[in-house]
Every structure is written in C-alpha cells, then in structure tokens.
Amino acid sequence: MISKVKEQIKTYFNRYVEFEDAEIDAIYSKLEEKTFQKKTFLLKENTICKHNYFILKGVVRLFYLDSNGHEKITQFAIDNWWITHMESFINQTPSTQYIQAIEDTTVLCLSKSNLEMLYHEHPKLERMFRLITEKMLIANLRKSDVFLQMKSKERYNVFVEMLPDFSQRVPQYMIASYLEMTPEYLSELRKHR
Amino acid sequence: MISKVKEQIKTYFNRYVEFEDAEIDAIYSKLEEKTFQKKTFLLKENTICKHNYFILKGVVRLFYLDSNGHEKITQFAIDNWWITHMESFINQTPSTQYIQAIEDTTVLCLSKSNLEMLYHEHPKLERMFRLITEKMLIANLRKSDVFLQMKSKERYNVFVEMLPDFSQRVPQYMIASYLEMTPEYLSELRKHR
C-alpha cells in the first residue's frame, strides 16, 4: 500500500522526469518526515544547513538580520516547494540566514549526504534537480528584473497578482519586508491604489 | 594534436567533473566557434535564444531597454563564463533582453538541441551543468542580497573589490547601469569616497 505522502512526491517528481515506482521507493526511503510548529526554526544563522526541505504542507520564510537587527525576508515557500539556504547547503558553509515556519509545517528532509548518494545511484534525480535549479534560477532572475524595473507600488501589485496564495497566508509586514520596503510605506501605497 | 581551444574547455570542464578525452572530443564536435566584433549583438530582444555561449575571450553584456528606452544591464560575462538569456534559452521563448559584445569576443556556441542530445549521451555533462547552474543561482542570490542590504555607495565599493577585471574593461556608465543607479549619481559617489 502506498502512503499519501509518497503519492504526493511521486506526483511532484513526475512533473520533471518519469520515475519507476521502485525508484520513488528508493528515494523516499532516504527522506525523513518532520513537523515544525509555527515560529520554530528549521535553520539558524551561523549553522551549516544540512538539509534541503520539501514542504508537504505549510509556509516558511527565509530571512536574515540586517545591521540594525531588522528582519529582511528573501524568500517564502509553501506546499510542494523546496526550501534550503542554497549557499550553505551546497557548499556546507555556515548560513547567513534563518528558515522559520510561519504556519505549522510538515516537510521531508533530504540530507546533503543522502542527496549525493542518490545522485550517483539515480541519474534521473540529477536531471530533476538540474531542471529544478534552472527553474529556480529563472525565477530569481525574474524577481531581480521586477525589482529593477518597478517602483514599490507596482512591485506590490505584481506580487499580489502572481502569488495570491502568499498574500493570504502571510502577514502584511512580512510581505513588505520581502518587497524591500517598510510596512509603513506599504500601508501608504495600499491606501492610494 | 589537440587544439588550443579544446585545451581551454578541457581545463574548464575538468574543474567540475573529470571527463575522458574521448568525451571532450565528442562534446567539442558539437560546439561551433564564432567571433563577434565589438558592439555586435549575439542576441536581440524578441528573438528566441538558440545558444548558450561559452566565452573563450572577450567581454559581453546582457541588458534590456526600460520603458524610457534606457539600457539596463543585468549581467556581464568574460573569458571562461557561460552567457545566455536563461529564460529564453531554457524555455525557448522570445528573449526580453539583448546580448552584446563590449570588446571583440570569441565564443563557442552550444545549441539547445545539441545540448539536449549531449545530456542523454553524457550524464557527466548533465552533472556539470547541474553544478554550474547551482553556482549561478548562488551568485545571483548573493547579488540580490548585496543590493538588498547596501546603499549605492557600498555597492560600488563591493563591485570594484569583487570584480576588478570589470571595472577595468567596462566603461563607467555601464557599471552604473549594472549597479542600478544613474551615471550622474555614480560620479557623485566617486567624488566623495
């Protein structure tokens, strides 16, 4: 009998590459399910990020503390997204950022060492992550373009339009942080649009 | 006898994955060498980007025209870097940006179709591009962080420190564009530092 969770990743994986059930089983056996309560940290600054997390259900944010101790959010992630601190995870160096659950969040943990092992055993997995990484890169380049081209007001409109899920599930002051403006200014913009 | 160019890519490829000479030969045979004179375009807006370019020697820039018709540079690339418009190349959709040679530039052209073919024949190449894409993603995330954290003045200092090659080979008004400020304001900052 196939578990609901295994079903979820099978569906997700097959969006990128067609895997046999046996392969899914092999990969799944290297994943550890874990639940983080709202506000708990999946990763803290200065620690090495040991996992790439696949979110089964929930919302998390990636952020750092600026020189004034203010939180600056660089990424959100929800159901069926991968989240990790890329630089820390890939290079196994201390993280400059935090990952924190915004809602109660259930994830599958994929450790760096298991991932390396799986790459060697399953070239398809390497292809999947090549494709996912390309997609992330494109999303990131596009985000930079949006921030480069648009004034704050337009940025907010684009955000609401493109990621309506987030504007529902995430408090407004966090959206302001992600959009690189103060909550006061966002409030101002919302009034006048 | 092995050509100088083949030697150059062999050295570059082996930084990521160890290839046999026969593999390098096979891959090399799918690459087309081409030279672009200063100011000519490798890619124009609204055309589909058919190639990923490996720069053997030269400097190019990636830029788009904003709503006022001003050029906004999003990336530079020099010797031993890959350059393409990611979104256009990967999804084979019309490009929103231009690629232009700043100096006379010699490249190796890798077409999308050849690349797909090579991925199937040489899993090592897929690994190499998985690693390169990860590196690009990290570089891009880091760039976003720098722009998020720093005021213009600091951004310029970081740029000069991190990429001294560019501040030599690229005119100042292009650096201003890349740093997301007007040339007038950059000039102002340089005076006061």
Added chain:
DNA sequence: GATAAAAATTAAGATATCTTAAGAAAGAAA
C-alpha cells in the same frame, strides 16, 4: 468577554537617489 499582544495605519520631517541640462575630459577619426 476582557485583557494583552501583535499587526496595520497615519502623518511629519529627513534623506537617498533621480532628472535635467550644461559643460569638461578623453578617445577615435581624419
């Protein structure tokens, strides 16, 4: 339901950065 805590709004003054326009300097061409 009452109280406390968290989040959102408002407004005034401060600052970073842009716009425009003109002139100076440097590099390329003749």
Added chain:
DNA sequence: TTTCTTTCTTAAGATATCTTAATTTTTATC
C-alpha cells in the same frame, strides 16, 4: 593637430522612500 563622438562630471530642483512616533485595528490568550 583638429574635429567629432563618446564618456564623465557638476549642480539645482524634484521625487520616492524611510524614520520615528503615536493611534487604531486585529488576533491571541486567559
């Protein structure tokens, strides 16, 4: 050298965004 073109600098006024601080609204806790 002279001329033309490209690049860089200067300065004044305009605008977007931030800071601070107080107030209101919403959400969570007892």
